[in-house]
Amino acid sequence: MSITLTNHDFLEIAPELFSTHSPRKIGNAKVLEEFGNIHFSYFNTGNGIAYGSFDGYFNDEVHLHSWEMEEQSFLYFNAGETLHFKSISDNRTFDIQPKSMMQGFIQKGLRSLGFYEKNKHYSSHSIVISRELVESFSKETMLAHPLSSAQHMFQIDDYAQMMHAQKILLNQIQNKHIFQGKLQELFVESKLLELVYCTFQKPYLHVKENFSLDDYKALHKAKEIVLNNLITPPSLKELSHLCALNEFKLKKGFKVLFGTTVYGMLHAHRLAEAKNLLEHNDMSVQEAALHVGYKSLSHFSKAFKECYGIFPIQLKKERKYFYNTSL
Structure with a gap:
């Protein structure tokens, strides 16, 4: 048995969140708690770009029915399980694979369905961009199809594996909790704008x-x-x-x-592995650094801070704090 929900049910905390003409707003909350364990973070810049991240699972199979109220460009990054999607308006179906990104256009009035299986972990990041902004991008980048020439209600212009730079920026946005208040807002906005820039400037x-x-x-x-x-x-x-x-x-x-460069990718994956070790093992910072190939502790700490916005020793202290308070 499946449950059908609408985008209004999902966005009850901020029903106009994904309108690119809405005012500036940032926050996070648990949503649809009666249907599963789902966390939603959002940030509308108030300047034609809105962002939302979804992470969690449903207790039963869910069909999420969306009805779009305005034309807009979108970027979608899938960091979780494969998502099955159907554009009802165009009668087209496709799968969005893990670690993939999609770029395209949504026409006003699009009706679509997302199919979420029971107890599967879904994690995604969505960015919508106003018609005015994306039309200006099309004059300056390699964007092939301005919004007005879209042939379908739901049009895909690029579908590929996420770039390394995109993964880094998404990870930094996810770690926004290291900042508070207006500083957090500024941090998220800077990374979000960099992500949009990085994606639209991506060479082919x-x-x-x-x-x-x-x-x-x-x-x-x-x-x-x-x-x-x-x-x-x-x-x-x-x-x-x-x-x-x-x-x-x-x-x-x-x-x-x-x-990225060969060694840029190497260092980023070393740091990701070290972060995983520090979060889930009792290794010291020096042990984690050596384990992933860093010989200099100071070099490792500096690189870790640049990537995640926090020194590895701070991460260890946070883990210890949460571990102790859970006893």
């Missing part, structure tokens, strides 16, 4: 560069090699040889395809 290999399908495969192989060798990574020369791609194409392609 098939448009800007002369990369073949074999080059694509080689770059993904290089990424896999790097992530499987966080502690003792190969040099650029060795990596180039292992994936059969010259160093120039390796460096340039990595930056374009993944939004």
